[in-house]
Amino acid sequence: MRIVSLVPSATETLFALGLGEEVTAVTHECDHPADALNLPKVTRDVIGQGLSPAEIDRAVRELTEQGRSIYELDEPTLTRLKPDLIVTQALCSVCAVSVDDVRAIAARMDPVPEIVSLDPHTLGEVLGDVRTLAQATDRKDAGVDLVNDAAARIDRVKLAVRGAEPIRVAMLEWLDPVFVGGHWVPQLIEYAGGVDLLGLPGEPSEQRTWEEVAAAAPQVVVVAPCGYDVERGVQEARQYRAQLDALGADRIVVADASAWFSRPGPRLVDGLEWLGHALHPDRVPPPLGGVRALD
Structure with missing residues (x-):
């Protein structure tokens, strides 16, 4: 399977599921694990570098009010890669390419890739997305192991602080x-x-x-x-x-x-x-x- 990840958290999850060799491209912000840094990049930042926090906030507000994303997708490169699966997200327009843009570009591709769009709002939903990606990539056992390990670690912290002020x-x-x-x-x-x-x-x-x-x-x-x-x-x-x-x-x-x-x-x-x-x-x-x- 050829997978393109358009959100850093998805990239991390895919690698954690043992799918690193099937990830063919990522975003310009995907920096974990280190192997992701060597993959082709299919996005770029519209805003640019060197801005203050207030300037970044202002630029993001202006773009989102115009209905534009702060990231642009490299359609020619994405098309050339011919992915079977594109993973994106609808949670935050500041964090990734607009999911509507992704769907529009995917519809022009031949063959049309499957799209998985993630939208977690809670920790439980984040773990649910692990299961979603595991299901979409035939890594169900790896998904179960990853979720179980996360749940055990969460429980250890909760148990350690039980009764504390x-x-x-x-x-x-x-x-x-x-x-x-x-x-x-x-x-x-x-x-x-x-x-x-x-x-x-x-x-x-x-x-x-x-x-x-x-x-x-x-x-x-x-x-x-x-x-x-x-x-x-x-x-x-x-x-x-x-x-x-x-x-x-x-x-x-x-x-x-x-x-x-x-x-x-x-x-x-x-x-x-x-x-x-x-x-x-x-x-x-x-x-x-x-x-x-x-x-």
Whole structure:
């Protein structure tokens, strides 16, 4: 089977299912696992590089208000690859090529490929998407193993923090303007022994003000700018250090959002384990690399 993945989380899931050799192309943002970096890229970023958080937010809003995606699909390359299966998503126009664009291009291809569109809003739905991809690619046993392993790891964290005093958490997934995490993020916080003060499980991320975050009185602030790794997250946090300090939290920690929270794939469980230690270091073992506090 020849598979093209148009969303990084799907790429990660496909490789985790043992399908790496059948993935023939990916997006320009697919960077995990490392083997994905060597595959042809069939998307590009319309917005460009070097913009501030506020400029990125403004550009995204302008494009989405015009009904345009922030990514463009390389139709000639996609057509030449003749995929049997294209995996995309309808969850977030900021995260991938528009699913409508994908369907329109696929309809012009010969033969017309199968399209699987993922749309998870909760951790359970993310695991459900693992089953969906396993079914579509005849990897049912691998899908069962991957889901069972994830469920066991989730249960270990939940058991470790059982009975602990919940920690009041604000997870910030953008800093200018301020957005708080939604979808699966509040669930991860709850499972890690915390209380998400601002996000709603299964609902989209919401824009807030610094004043609203401060009024919620978080004990721990998690800085996790969407799509950024921990080093880029630290850079962003330092630019907004005064606003973060004014929140009055006991601790400010910076997450690898790209790996653990932004992408609805298998590594959300890594994020849960990281978050469990960040909130309850006496109960959950430290993750590889530890937890980065804002210094």
